[in-house]
Amino acid sequence: MIAVIREIGIVPLFKSSVSGWSIEELTHPDQWFSTSDTLGPWDWKIDAIQEGLLYGKYISRRSAFATEKMYRHLMNWRRSLPMYMVAEGGKSECATIDQRLKKHLSPFVLSAIRENESLESSEIKAILNETVPTEVRKQVGGHMEKYLLPKITREAVDFILTFLEMGTWTVIGNITRVYRGPNCEYKGWQRNTITTPDALLDTAGYTPENSPGQPSWARLFLVDDKEQDRMADCSPEESRQFILDHLSALYPGNRDKFEKII
Template sequence: MKLPIIVNARELADLVREIGFLPLFRSEIEGFSLQECTPAGYWFVKDVEGPWEWREEVAAGGEIAYAKLFNKKAGFISREWYPDFANYRRDGYDFDARYDDGLASMSSKRIMDVLLEYGDGLLSSDLKQKAGFVKDAAKGFDTAMTHLQMQTYITASRFEYKQDKEGRPYGWGVGRYAVTENVFGAEWVTSRYEAKPAESKERIMEHVAKLFPDANEKAIGKLIK
């Protein structure tokens, strides 16, 4: 499948809803990323809204997940497909059970414990501080955040900007992260739990294979792992 050219947030959202999920940057599968279907003139150009801004609009819409979701890199998953990713990636574990079985780090637990106290989530900078990742204890935050996003326990709910003295936004948007169930609803996120995790994995892999018939099984498996 050759993806269409994308030039705004609405087209991006429509594409994700149509094909189910989409990595932000080049992936193991040629042609399967927003980077490859957006003209270069839209990337990091002053006074031009591009993918970096589109992701913020899509994430704030509340129906398409945006986080590090594909081989520890950012991407989008539609409302239809997110429950399968949650079922597969969590492998039958809620976070507490994963931690109790020694499958999650203390760093991840510290982050989850804080986010469970803040239903609306926290900016990544505030979360880092409240979870105790400061000065000599700062190590491990980014790794834990990536793991929790990949395992679908947390997601970016929206992005916010710093403001100058005149109240004008500047710089890049800072992600606000929250427990996924608090963003999309527990009923939706867990709606595929009746299926075995392996069944969700197979469903996802078969879908990618239909979209990109030339992609080999190893590449697909690495992308969605």
């Protein structure tokens, strides 16, 4: 599975609108769930993360894997979009209740993860309930209010985390196996932490003095790569086209679908 991810560059875990472009479709049915002695992709994803592949809900709000190179291009594109800039306090229209939730709460979540380097969702929920003022929660209003008052719920946290993963602000940091029962059996139960791709890709040494005028995550694009020009010179649109060209070559006739997904 790891070899396939490295070959494709970026691939969702589940089926998508592009036929054949998923780990699910490349997996024998007997290995998709634990119906054999081999646990399959649900367990192999732990090894994939430990091999340096980036995992999170960044393809159509569903789980996906990507190589470091491909994910950097995705970051360069996604973080340029106003809809995702709100996570760092950027301005964006908030015509819907969901958009207001993203605007008001995502900066709190992203700040907490950056400050702690990695957190479980339960820890994020506890931090939000301590730090997000009631006035801010009320600004969201509408049908989301029941998920924010009197306490911020798991559903609200999951919604924000998916938004941050789509914006490439966060990814899954680590996954640990959970052993349960009197015999301490492992049947695929897992716990995971959420971190930032910046932390995983070691951008902690970045300072504005090194690259004046660049955002804090720009150091990701200052890494030399023998296979391509320096990514620092790549515009967001060029990064998008790089991904589209690569995937379209592997799955001909699907460029219009990839344009909607990426």
